[in-house]
Amino acid sequence: MTIALHMLRHCFEGAVPSAIATCGADGMPNVAKLSHVHYLDDEHVALSYQFFNRTRENILHNGRAVVEVVDPVAAAHYNLKVAYVRTETSGPTFEYMKARIAAIASDSGMSKVFRLLGADIYRVLAVDVVPGYEPAPAQPRTGLLSGLRMTLAQLGACSDLERLLEVCLDGLERHWKIDYAMLLVPDPDGKRLFTVASRGYPQSGIGSEVRFGEGIVGVVAGERTPIRIGYALQEYRYSHATRERFVADGDELETEIPFPGLAEAGSQLAVPFLLGDRLLGVLLVESEQEQRFTFEDEDALMILASQMALCMNHVSCNAELVTEPVGIPSPVHQPTPSPDVPMHVRHFPADHSVFVDNDYLIKGVAGAIIWKLLREYVDSGRIDFTNRELRLDCALGLPDVTDNLDARLILLQRRLSERCPSIAIEKTGRGRFRLHVSQPLRLEVGVKSRE
Structure with missing residues (x-):
């Protein structure tokens, strides 16, 4: 190549449409516009394949083409001499290009017609500057x-x-x-x-x-x-x-x-x-x-x-490591429950969805966790818990990967803060947290899923 392909990545942003030139079996040339040229590496690009047209017919015949790309800032034009390798209809490259094509299609009102059929992979044989267009030096992003x-x-x-x-x-x-x-x-x-x-x-x-x-x-x-x-x-x-x-x-x-x-x-x-x-x-x-x-x-x-x-x-x-034994109180103040009307909490076992006073709170693993905590609080007054005991509770359906538990506790903590401030979860040490309840509770098990 006369120019390294990675230096032309600004040309593949889609701001200026690219063109592809092919030749048929009868020697007749054909030029068409491309929706997307995708940079893969310094030797390969992927071109959008959307229609069963003359370009497709020519490529399947001789496998060679010239692709013109334009730098939207410097206005420099480049010709990529390419050789067809294969067509992908699934996988990361195809999905990436499908999303980009859908963007252009929706902008033009052609979502149902302008559909990606495949990502054609090409090996780039050479990159030439079109005469008359001087490439401007690349300006690196700062910051x-x-x-x-x-x-x-x-x-x-x-x-x-x-x-x-x-x-x-x-x-x-x-x-x-x-x-x-x-x-x-x-x-x-x-x-x-x-x-x-x-x-x-x-x-x-x-x-x-x-x-x-x-x-x-x-x-x-x-x-x-x-x-x-x-x-x-x-x-x-x-x-x-x-x-x-x-x-x-x-x-x-x-x-x-x-x-x-x-x-x-x-x-x-x-x-x-x-x-x-x-x-x-x-x-x-x-x-x-x-x-x-x-x-x-x-x-x-x-x-x-x-x-x-x-x-x-x-x-x-x-997070699974407990810094102090279970049972030692943490220095966090536990508010005295208010004598107000009890808060009605319903749990539906089918999907572990939880409703507080008929308003949806959470479901799934996070729903199962808060239901466990509230049941133990009502049954025994317990407020201190550990990550490890949740991990060992088979009824919660936690996966083997530990990060899922930590993420669900964060999700639960923030949902309670937004939707139910009378119930809160606060971290009290590594692998430890405390349940705060400031209103009487009335727990009920639902008879069917409310998902």
Whole structure:
């Protein structure tokens, strides 16, 4: 190559449409526009395959093409001489490109027609500058590396998951000027994720759920790949799911916690937290501005995500260590229950959903945990608990991975703070926490699921 392919990554942002030139068996040339050219590495790109057209016919005939890409800032034009390798119809590259194609389709009202059929992988044989267009020297982004360095240094000092999540969101806001962000962790069933922390939204959305494969977060979780979208995207917006979808899945709307995403997101970037092949979480950042996040942001956030995965695993393992024996009172004051009307708490065993005075609170593992704590409080007046005993309680259905318990305790703590301030959970030491109840309780087991 005359120019290294990684130096042209600004040309693959989609701001200026690319073109592909091919030649048929009869020698007739053909030029067509491309929806997306995706950088894979310094030797390969992926091109969007959407229609059974002349370009496709020519490629299958001789496997050679020339792709023109344009730098949207310098206006320099480049020709990529490419050779066809294969077509992918699933996997990270295909899912990434499908999300980007959907963005362009929704912007033009062509969502049902403008559909990705496959990702065509090409080997780049040469990169040439089109005569008359002088490439401008690349201007590196400033602030990303210094912000990343400062954020990583703070992450290393975190001793628990709650602090870790807050430091991550603080770093995004302070060092990268990212105003809207959320963190989600997977549920034990491997089918959905739930929100444990957010920043910038009118409602926190703590406890809201996203199914694997649904929208940008669900695709990132399922395919273990980052996805970046530079345009408003109807298909992957996260307002309320439609009533038809909830009814079809057997969910009732009163158990839904609204997702905190922007209703009119101009740009979105989601990255997975991976530890080997284990998914520990997903970070989603958003902006009302289109093309807010570039490949440099994606690279920086992937480094942050890798460090977050290591830190999450570390603090979750340490959270199982109890610093003082069970039974020694902690110095936290336990408020005297109020003589007001008892608070009615109902638990539905089928899905562990919990309602407080007929208002939905939580479900799943977090619901099972709060029900256990409240039962023991009512039966014996107990208020001190440990992570370890929850881990050993088979009735809670906890997975083997320790970080799930820590994340659920954070979720439960924040949902109680938002929806039921008369009940609170407060950490009293490593592996220890205390239940606070300031109102009489009336517990009831529901007869059927209210999911």
